[in-house]
Amino acid sequence: MHELSIVANLFDIMEEQVREQKAKKITGVKLQVGRLSGVVPEFLETAFHMYKKGTIASEARLEIENINLTYRCCSCGKTMIKDDYILICDACGSTDLEMLAGTELLLERMEMEV
Amino acid sequence: MKTLVLGLGNELYGDDGVGLHVVRFLRDEINSLAFRPSCYQNVFFEECALTGLALLDVIEGYDRLIIVDTIKRSHPKAGKVYHIDGKKLRHIPGPSPHYVSIPQTIDIGREAGLKMPESVEIIAVEAKNIYDLGEGLTEEMQKSIPEIIETIKKTLQKNPDEKGESMEKKEVLVLKDLLGSNKKIASEIREQLQSKGILTLNFLSSPGTGKTSLLEKIADKLSSNYKMAVIEGDIETERDAERIRAKGIPAWQITTGGACHLEAKMIGRLFPEIPPDLDFLFIENIGNLVCPASYDLGESIRCVLLSIPEGDDKPKKYPKAFTTSDCLIITKADLVPALPFRIEQAKKEALEMNPRLKTFVTSSTQDSGIDELMDYFISSLKKLRQKNA
Ligand SMILES: Nc1nc2c(ncn2[C@@H]2O[C@H](COP(=O)(O)OP(=O)(O)OP(=O)(O)O)[C@@H](O)[C@H]2O)c(=O)[nH]1
Ligand SMILES: [Mg+2]
Ligand SMILES: [Zn+2]
Numbered sequence: 001m002h003e004l005s006i007v008a009n010l011f012d013i014m015e016e017q018v019r020e021q022k023a024k025k026i027t028g029v030k031l032q033v034g035r036l037s038g039v040v041p042e043f044l045e046t047a048f049h050m051y052k053k054g055t056i057a058s059e060a061r062l063e064i065e066n067i068n069l070t071y072r073c074c075s076c077g078k079t080m081i082k083d084d085y086i087l088i089c090d091a092c093g094s095t096d097l098e099m100l101a102g103t104e105l106l107l108e109r110m111e112m113e114v
Numbered sequence: 115m116k117t118l119v120l121g122l123g124n125e126l127y128g129d130d131g132v133g134l135h136v137v138r139f140l141r142d143e144i145n146s147l148a149f150r151p152s153c154y155q156n157v158f159f160e161e162c163a164l165t166g167l168a169l170l171d172v173i174e175g176y177d178r179l180i181i182v183d184t185i186k187r188s189h190p191k192a193g194k195v196y197h198i199d200g201k202k203l204r205h206i207p208g209p210s211p212h213y214v215s216i217p218q219t220i221d222i223g224r225e226a227g228l229k230m231p232e233s234v235e236i237i238a239v240e241a242k243n244i245y246d247l248g249e250g251l252t253e254e255m256q257k258s259i260p261e262i263i264e265t266i267k268k269t270l271q272k273n274p275d276e277k278g279e280s281m282e283k284k285e286v287l288v289l290k291d292l293l294g295s296n297k298k299i300a301s302e303i304r305e306q307l308q309s310k311g312i313l314t315l316n317f318l319s320s321p322g323t324g325k326t327s328l329l330e331k332i333a334d335k336l337s338s339n340y341k342m343a344v345i346e347g348d349i350e351t352e353r354d355a356e357r358i359r360a361k362g363i364p365a366w367q368i369t370t371g372g373a374c375h376l377e378a379k380m381i382g383r384l385f386p387e388i389p390p391d392l393d394f395l396f397i398e399n400i401g402n403l404v405c406p407a408s409y410d411l412g413e414s415i416r417c418v419l420l421s422i423p424e425g426d427d428k429p430k431k432y433p434k435a436f437t438t439s440d441c442l443i444i445t446k447a448d449l450v451p452a453l454p455f456r457i458e459q460a461k462k463e464a465l466e467m468n469p470r471l472k473t474f475v476t477s478s479t480q481d482s483g484i485d486e487l488m489d490y491f492i493s494s495l496k497k498l499r500q501k502n503a
Binding site: 002005006009010012013017021023027028030031036037038039061063065084085086087088095096105106107108109110111112113114 | 148149150151152155282283284285286287288289290291292294296373374375377404405407409430434437466467468469
């Protein structure tokens with residue numbers, strides 16, 4: 001349950017952006033959360049809406065895009081989603097796979113009133 | 115606030131279908147947006163060929179109604195777009211059967227106890243041809259489609275009650291890692307410790323897997339030839355640090371007071387106290403197989419421990435710990451006779467997830483497998499020193 005501490009980091013980054021843009025209000029936040037990010041999107045959501053109370057993001061909505069665990073085979077070049085975590089190429093059986101996506105934990109974009 | 119954008123008309127009658135066409139187009143466009151701006155939140159789109167009281171069902175439950183429809187005048191400027199405030203609507207002579215009845219429809223709906231829109235706006239387009247069957251949109255009408263769509267968007271962006279300019283909305287692409295600050299501190303720690311030739315190891319496992327017991331054994335094996343120190347992470351108590359100190363090894367206790375993982379900055383705070391001539395720095399993370407996996411502490415080697423009583427099905431259940439580790443240590447091997455743990459199965463599952471994992475099987479009570487583990491630690495230390503030289 002480290003989602004609350006992640007949300008605290010999120011608000012630090014959001015504050016930076018508010019200062020940079022001289023914004024008056026945050027109205028929307030979008031995150032990218034990889035399958036292997038180590039966080040539970042639902043907990044992140046709960047923590048976000050708890051944390052935002054009384055801040056300039058109090059009316060902000062949160063959108064979370066879940067990112068699949070995606071690998072590329074270094075032997076045959078095929079790209080594939082591996083949500084079972086078994087790192088064996090579907091096409092050629094190689095175990096030499098390179099991760100392309102799935103560990104993201106990103107603040108992608110924000111919508112603010114300026 | 116719930117808004118309905120309602121396209122009225124009939125596609126079979128030439129230009130009369132423009133409201134339907136435009137609303138359909140806008141719905142598809144907004145649904146395909148990666149990120150819906152807030153002026154499009156809670157906005158619904160409907161197409162409708164009905165008029166009069168038949169509309170009651172369609173408009174019930176909304177707070178704001180925006181109607182897109184055609185009007186026909188005796189000398190039309192075909193394609194001209196009007197935005198009409200519903201409050202003024204009653205005073206406009208009704209050239210189209212579609213919208214003259216709107217105020218009446220709403221009044222009747224209210225009388226009947228239905229929730230009717232408080233605000234009604236009409237986006238009307240002058241049509242050239244709404245009486246001929248099956249002609250499709252005239253050229254003039256097709257040309258004005260972008261303007262109609264723009265007018266609807268502007269209408270949605272404005273609050274219906276707002277007199278003046280609405281607040282400007284700005285969308286900013288940020289693309290920042292929420293764990294970025296931890297990662298940054300961790301890389302600095304790793305760089306500094308490695309440049310001093312110190313091999314740092316982060317021990318990760320659920321509570322009671324035998325992390326401290328293994329560290330006690332490691333102390334027995336290494337301390338005569340190597341200089342080691344231990345950072346102990348626990349939610350409460352100095353107990354684990356005291357167990358290590360009893361072996362004559364320097365140990366720091368970090369108590370998090372509730373937090374479920376160690377973070378790089380906690381290690382950073384201890385930095386000034388860490389002797390620069392160490393060979394090995396061991397970090398025992400908080401007993402938890404989930405959260406610590408997300409936090410790089412600046413270690414050179416991450417070890418995940420899994421004990422026989424926990425069961426051989428754990429790798430897939432706690433993927434992050436197993437995919438981010440360099441080394442798997444299966445502990446309490448002396449308990450294999452008593453429990454249905456399949457060592458090969460656990461290793462296989464972990465290796466499928468992370469083929470570069472080094473695997474070891476140990477028992478601290480029987481002192482088995484620990485020498486092999488020490489060989490791995492010592493050869494890793496040598497590799498680090500060679501790289502530095
Ligand atoms: N049978 C057996 N028991 C062990 C072994 N290693 C540790 N234990 C026992 O397992 C229990 C937990 O051991 P610890 O070393 O305290 O485990 P830990 O992972 O440090 O626990 P936390 O720090 O609380 O997460 C103790 O009762 C140990 O005696 C082993 O190799 N075999
Ligand atoms: Mg311990
Ligand atoms: Zn392949």
